[in-house]
Amino acid sequence: xxxxxxxxxxxxxxxxxxxxxxxxxxxxxxxxxxxxxxxxxxxxxxxxxxxxxxxxxxxxxxxxxxxxxxxxxxxxxxxxxxxxxxxxxxxxxxxxxxxxxxxxxxxxxxxxxxxxxxxxxxxxxxxxxxxxxxxxxxxxxxxxxxxxxxxxxxxxxx
Amino acid sequence: xxxxxxxxxxxxxxxxxxxxxxxxxxxxxxxxxxxxxxxxxxxxxxxxxxxxxxxxxxxxxxxxxxxxxxxxxxxxxxxxxxxxxxxxxxxxxxxxxxxxxxxxxxxxxxxxxxxxxxxxxxxxxxxxxxxxxxxxxxxxxxxxxxxxx
Numbered sequence: 001x002x003x004x005x006x007x008x009x010x011x012x013x014x015x016x017x018x019x020x021x022x023x024x025x026x027x028x029x030x031x032x033x034x035x036x037x038x039x040x041x042x043x044x045x046x047x048x049x050x051x052x053x054x055x056x057x058x059x060x061x062x063x064x065x066x067x068x069x070x071x072x073x074x075x076x077x078x079x080x081x082x083x084x085x086x087x088x089x090x091x092x093x094x095x096x097x098x099x100x101x102x103x104x105x106x107x108x109x110x111x112x113x114x115x116x117x118x119x120x121x122x123x124x125x126x127x128x129x130x131x132x133x134x135x136x137x138x139x140x141x142x143x144x145x146x147x148x149x150x151x152x153x154x155x156x157x158x
Numbered sequence: 159x160x161x162x163x164x165x166x167x168x169x170x171x172x173x174x175x176x177x178x179x180x181x182x183x184x185x186x187x188x189x190x191x192x193x194x195x196x197x198x199x200x201x202x203x204x205x206x207x208x209x210x211x212x213x214x215x216x217x218x219x220x221x222x223x224x225x226x227x228x229x230x231x232x233x234x235x236x237x238x239x240x241x242x243x244x245x246x247x248x249x250x251x252x253x254x255x256x257x258x259x260x261x262x263x264x265x266x267x268x269x270x271x272x273x274x275x276x277x278x279x280x281x282x283x284x285x286x287x288x289x290x291x292x293x294x295x296x297x298x299x300x301x302x303x304x305x306x307x
Contacts, residue, residue, distance in 0.1 A: 021212060022209070022210055022211075022212065022218070023206055023207050023208070023209040023210075023212065023218075024207060024208055024209060024210050024218035024220065024221055025210070025218075026207075027186075027207040048182060049182045049183070049185070049186050050182065050183050050186060051181070051182040051183060052181060052182075052183045053181075053243065054180045054181060054182070059183075060181070060182075060183030060224070061224075061227060061246045062183055062187070062220070062221075062223070062224025062225075062227055062228065063183065063224075065220045065223045065224055065227065065249070066218060066219075066220025066221060066223070066224060067220070068220070069210075069218070069219045069220040069223065070210070070218070070220060073219075085213075087253065087256060088219045088253045089252075089253060090250065090251060090252050090253065091219065091223065091250075091251045091253070092248070092249070092250040092251070093248060093249050093250075094247070094248045095245075095246050095247060095248065098245075148211075148213065148214055148256075149214075150213050150214070151213075151214070151215075152214055153214040153215055153216055153256060153258045153259060154215075154258075154259070156258065156260075156284075156285050157255065157258075157285060157286075157289065
């Protein structure tokens with residue numbers, strides 16, 4: 001692929017790699033379904049060890065939180081022309097209803113606004129095909145172009 | 159109307175641990191709890207699986223959020239004297255520092271324990287409690303022991 005290929009297209013080609021390179025995403029079994037310009041769709045399957053309510057067998061809200069955070073991050077990245085380091089500023093999640101037991105959770109995120117420093121992202125999580133019945137909604141902001149250096153977190157903060 | 163003059167039922171660490179022992183996701187993360195007097199601390203021992211950014215490396219933001227959410231649930235469980243697990247309605251997380259690849263701690267404060275809703279604030283830290291890595295505030299739906307499905 002030539003150098004002027006948009007970043008999101010390069011990401012779409014490397015979709016599986018984006019999950020493989022993130023240990024927690026891999027541990028949850030996340031799958032990138034689609035990456036398009038400023039948008040991402042990522043899924044996670046229901047699993048016995050991810051249950052949050054043993055009485056109902058419903059998947060833990062923490063799994064939905066991690067899936068939404070991750071999908072929002074990928075969407076923000078897919079809105080860039082060149083890769084840069086990012087950091088989550090804040091994440092707000094509304095949990096509308098419990099997900100159905102055994103259902104795959106699909107998160108769809110859209111980075112609807114990118115300024116020089118901040119990416120604004122909206123996302124919904126679904127447990128079925130009905131787009132009018134999400135299980136959760138998220139609003140996130142990411143700082144772009146942070147000064148993250150490789151291995152900097154191996155030392156405690158000053 | 160509930161009897162407000164009743165002595166609150168104290169929950170011990172055993173009961174709390176037993177409740178979380180039954181939650182597979184709490185085990186998946188590896189969250190532990192420590193109770194000293196009425197002060198509850200959640201501890202998330204570091205493991206490689208929790209990483210979200212392998213370059214820095216940094217804990218996954220979702221993991222830090224999930225830790226604080228579980229801490230809130232445990233604190234409500236204590237404040238209620240051990241009833242059913244409350245359900246999260248909404249959470250808002252501020253990320254203050256990237257989580258380093260070390261153990262993380264969290265403590266929660268129930269700002270208001272209403273009849274149906276609890277308002278909770280949580281902070282998570284690693285090296286210095288006064289320098290938190292993240293903060294959460296959220297609303298939780300209380301489930302009574304009887305009634306409500």
